[in-house]
Amino acid sequence: MFLFPGTMTIIIRRQTLFAICFVISLTLYTVWIEQVERDLYGVKPGVTVEGIDLSYYLPKEVEVILQELALKHRQMPVNPIFDKQTGELLPERNGYEVDIDISLKSIFAAGPGQRVPLAFKVIRPKYTTKDLEGVDYQLGYFHTWLYGSSGRWQNIKLACKGCDNTIIWPGGVFSFNEVVGPRTPERGYEIAPIIGGVDTGGGVCQVATTVYNAALKAGLPIVERHPHSRPVPYVAPGKDATVSYNYADLKFKNDRPYPVIVKAGVGGGKVYAYILGKRG
Numbered sequence: 001m002f003l004f005p006g007t008m009t010i011i012i013r014r015q016t017l018f019a020i021c022f023v024i025s026l027t028l029y030t031v032w033i034e035q036v037e038r039d040l041y042g043v044k045p046g047v048t049v050e051g052i053d054l055s056y057y058l059p060k061e062v063e064v065i066l067q068e069l070a071l072k073h074r075q076m077p078v079n080p081i082f083d084k085q086t087g088e089l090l091p092e093r094n095g096y097e098v099d100i101d102i103s104l105k106s107i108f109a110a111g112p113g114q115r116v117p118l119a120f121k122v123i124r125p126k127y128t129t130k131d132l133e134g135v136d137y138q139l140g141y142f143h144t145w146l147y148g149s150s151g152r153w154q155n156i157k158l159a160c161k162g163c164d165n166t167i168i169w170p171g172g173v174f175s176f177n178e179v180v181g182p183r184t185p186e187r188g189y190e191i192a193p194i195i196g197g198v199d200t201g202g203g204v205c206q207v208a209t210t211v212y213n214a215a216l217k218a219g220l221p222i223v224e225r226h227p228h229s230r231p232v233p234y235v236a237p238g239k240d241a242t243v244s245y246n247y248a249d250l251k252f253k254n255d256r257p258y259p260v261i262v263k264a265g266v267g268g269g270k271v272y273a274y275i276l277g278k279r280g
Helices: 005-041 059-073 100-109 150-163 176-180 204-218
Strands: 095-098 120-123 137-145 166-168 173-175 191-194 197-200 222-224 251-253 260-267 270-277
Touching (some): 059 095, 059 100, 150 176, 150 191, 150 204, 150 260, 150 270, 173 176, 176 204, 204 222, 204 270
Antiparallel strands (some): 137 270, 166 260, 191 197, 222 251
């Protein structure tokens, strides 16, 4: 059968038109199906949570919103800690987070226009003050003798205060730089002699050395320690530990099944440090 060119053009156009109509119909059908699904299974109109309108949202969409809100509102629990200023033991604090399952059910159970509060669940801290009971046995002690300028003494006292009453939980690592912090004038540190000159915070290494030797006496594994470039007058060769906030730290690990407490201070012309744990 022979078809004229014009006839072929008409057939092709009809096929194209049919295809276009089919695509449009399929799209409209898909939109209609989705709208039916939202009407049947979505959140009721006007329902809000935290000011967010969730009208006709489907469960998976609401869950994404709740996960974002959970990140925003998550409050981590806090283990017991000593107040560095007063020495008071502050008890543990519970944390909390959004209970996504309960919040999700509440949202879909809500009537039109209802404002739904988030449901929260408590996160318990890993340790409590009860875990510190009996942590009063001296595992290791060391002292060095104070010497030098008033600025050096001031720096040593500040560094001791930073170390004092530091709790290291089982498996935790003590970091001198973390607990003492930057040695800056704004934090009360003064210029004092160091090896090779003077610098703000001179004398802090004597505290690090004293704590280091107390940790050795306690038998705690040393994670990081750096020696001075030359012998220091306050300890035997090979027993020193230098620190610098920028790059050199003193770290040791608590490998015991119970918490240990680092104590440090100045008294009787000495810099002292000791580690408390449990007997036996």
